[in-house]
Amino acid sequence: xxxxxSKSGERGLTRNEVVMVLVLIGFVGWIYSFAILPxxxxxxxxxxxIQCISNLKQMSMAFxxxxxDHNNKYPMAVSVANGGAME
Numbered sequence: 001x002x003x004x005x006s007k008s009g010e011r012g013l014t015r016n017e018v019v020m021v022l023v024l025i026g027f028v029g030w031i032y033s034f035a036i037l038p039x040x041x042x043x044x045x046x047x048x049x050i051q052c053i054s055n056l057k058q059m060s061m062a063f064x065x066x067x068x069d070h071n072n073k074y075p076m077a078v079s080v081a082n083g084g085a086m087e
Contacts, residue, residue, distance in 0.1 A: 013021075067074050070084070078084025 075085040079086045
């Protein structure tokens with residue numbers, strides 16, 4: 001027995017079927033975006049925290065290097081005339 005093939009050549013989807021597929025894809029994308037959004041925000045907060053810690057470490061290293069060059073005194077303990085920030 002041969003499979004029946006339409007003689008009119010209609011093999012595609014109807015307009016309603018295409019619209020329903022697009023609506024479903026949009027709805028699923030919308031749901032996924034709400035599921036992923038909190039995870040992205042948590043990741044962003046984590047990245048900002050790591051950047052802040054890195055900045056604090058860099059400041060600490062800069063103060064220590066400055067103190068090493070100025071008899072173990074930080075800028076706040078050295079006068080402006082000597083390059084510090086006492087006044």
